[in-house]
Amino acid sequence: MPNKRGHAEDITETYYIGLMSALGNRMKDIEKPQIAIVNSWSDVNPGHKPLGELARYVREGILCSGGNPGEFNVPAPCDGIAQGDGQHYILPQRDLIASSIEAMVKSHGFDGIVMLCSCDKIVPGMLLAAARIDLPTIFLTGGAMLPFVEKGRTYVTSDIKEMIGERNSGKIDEETFERRRSGICVSCGTCSMYGTANTMGTFLEVVGVAPFDSSAMLACSAQKMRQAKDVGERIVDLVKEKKTFKSYVNKESIENGIKYVSATGGSTNAVLHIMALAKALDVEMNLHDFDVCQSSVPVVTKLKPSSQYNLSDYYSAGGVRKVLEIIRQHIDDTRPLVMGGTVRDSLDGFFAENSEVIRLPDSKFYENGCFSILYGNLAPNGAVVKKTGVDPSMYYHKGPAVVFDSEEDVRKYMLESSIEPGSVLVVRYEGPKGGPGMRELSIPAAMLIGMGLEKSVAMITDGRFSGATRGPCVGYITPEAWEGGPIALIEDGDLIEIDLESKRISLLVPSDVLDSRRMNFKRKEKKVSGVMESYRDRVLSADKGALWL
Incomplete structure (x- = not known):
């Protein structure tokens, strides 16, 4: 009892x-x-x-x-x-x-x-x-x-999202897309x-x-x-x-x-x-x-x-x-x-044969962990990227911003527009309060891979990415746009610098220009009700775990 x-x-x-x-x-x-x-x-x-x-x-x-x-x-x-x-x-x-x-x-x-x-x-x-x-x-x-196994190759659910980009760019036909989509689970x-x-x-x-x-x-x-x-x-x-x-x-x-x-x-x-x-x-x-x-x-x-x-x-x-x-x-x-x-x-009491799946230290993939925790004037309280999912050619990237205020906007752009190589797609108002709910931008990120842009285009957000995301995708940027963080001040064409080895992410805009933009900042309102209203009122920032209860 x-x-x-x-x-x-x-x-x-x-x-x-x-x-x-x-x-x-x-x-x-x-x-x-x-x-x-x-x-x-x-x-x-x-x-x-x-x-x-x-x-x-x-x-x-x-x-x-x-x-x-x-x-x-x-x-x-x-x-x-x-x-x-x-x-x-x-x-x-x-x-x-x-x-x-x-x-x-x-x-x-x-x-x-x-x-x-x-x-x-x-x-x-x-x-x-x-x-x-x-x-x-x-x-x-x-x-x-x-x-799922097809022609000697295995596929899992994360491959579905990349297939959207592959279909859109003509890498696979509609029949292949439908067959894999229905059979992958x-x-x-x-x-x-x-x-x-x-x-x-x-x-x-x-x-x-x-x-x-x-x-x-x-x-x-x-x-x-x-x-x-x-x-x-x-x-x-x-x-x-x-x-x-x-x-x-x-x-x-x-x-x-x-x-x-x-x-x-x-x-x-x-x-x-x-x-x-x-x-x-x-x-x-x-x-x-x-x-x-x-x-x-x-x-x-x-x-x-x-x-x-x-x-x-x-x-x-x-x-x-x-x-x-x-x-x-x-x-x-x-x-x-x-x-x-x-x-x-x-x-x-444990033994398993050595294999290529899990490597010994002398043949490791990377030396200092899988993440890069980035700081800089664009993310004063931090941002996170999985370095092990990024092609080494993109460990350093500098390019002009293309700004979106929601996941829906960036998805539409990727499906309907020509993405300029070298650009940085900025997706904001997707943080804990701004979304609200801090959505995963897993589909846009996977579309980059499927479209073959992972070596030329970066994506950054105050939202999250899926655990199944790969590519030059920086998320969890704090402070978020809803709180007036620097990501809210970015305009199309601003240069953004990302350096995974130096763990820096910078908005290359003069401080006086940013000060002026900050003075004129107006939050993009998103009306919510019910549980999401309570969530927005209470949730902590991403660097504090986004706790709310």
Whole structure:
């Protein structure tokens, strides 16, 4: 019985027993550890459909180990489905998910939690909830989607977006486009690329709160079902051992996670979510601290969309533990794991053959991490680009601005106009407040690739990019345009300089001209209502994790 409820003779406890009995619980069930299965199952999101079945196996494990499971659901939006207007509502749901879990778990007095999650905003939302609640907690992700194979080449969902540009530029015909579009998602599971979902899913493993290999293994594998039973059994042990979330996740484990994400060329969205997690845990960390940490490791793997290798290739090559083995000298391998033992224990008993998918340090892809955190008069509080997704010829770029005040405007321009090589496409009023919601500009970014412009045209925004984005795309610029940041002052033709090696982004306009523009600045109004109005009123800037609840 939950030990925080008071004595059995209390009226609150009596009420609790009566209502729990209505659910089919016997007194001996009520006296067991009460385990919340926080499920994000949905049949409107392919990454989350497998979680319905997995929950059954988690439940079996809990019962076998002497616990009493109770399951409830939370929203699970798909970033890929929610394009255009729907994207406004995606990032705000991270905090809604966190808050709904916090409220439900605390109101019902559970003793432990199993978080079932898969996709981009659900994993970080559940992480924030776990940090706030601080109960014994284990995460389990749904597993990966099968890749689509055609003529010996594999395709994953990130390829769809690039195909839009390929079709528009005549690189592929309509029949090929339609065939690949309809067939590219072979099964349910997380998209088989190294986007935000799998970056954050594997981050869970590194910080110690999810079993190793849980993200990269196929959703349809029997091993995933067995793993779910193990998780169900283990959470009851954690409750008995009184090992809470914060027993595993602290500054040291977060730093391990940052180094892992950087070594694997992870999603730029991980920067946003890890900053939010640090704040939820009261861990002091700013964007500069993040940069120092991420730049301390070599990049030893590149996965789709930055290479031809998909998530199943990564799993076969040894996955998370192979990477940790290679960067072992850079991490704290004494950190404990929810499934038992430490990182060191797990690595000592692990072996995977060397392969081209995950490289050794002497053949690394890059020396100093996968991100470039940029500063300058265009981004006084910072901006982020995934350097490992940029062709080296674009590490330095200077060109004239072409300015847009929404994603829709830049999409229309790219489809209908001739883009001048050398230009910098500036997409503003897409920040947390300006959007509102900080949409991902994943389709315009992918269209650049599909149109063959990734070596001549850059794109910058105060919005976000997808974890599946590659190319010279700088996002998360702060302060954002809505707040009167320098990006709001850019005019067509202004020269913009981007230097990834020097970590600088500059607007090459005299300061007196910028001062004059600032005096005449008028915010572009975007009327919103409902949840988005509340979001705009409360949300923090991107460099602070864009938290709002």
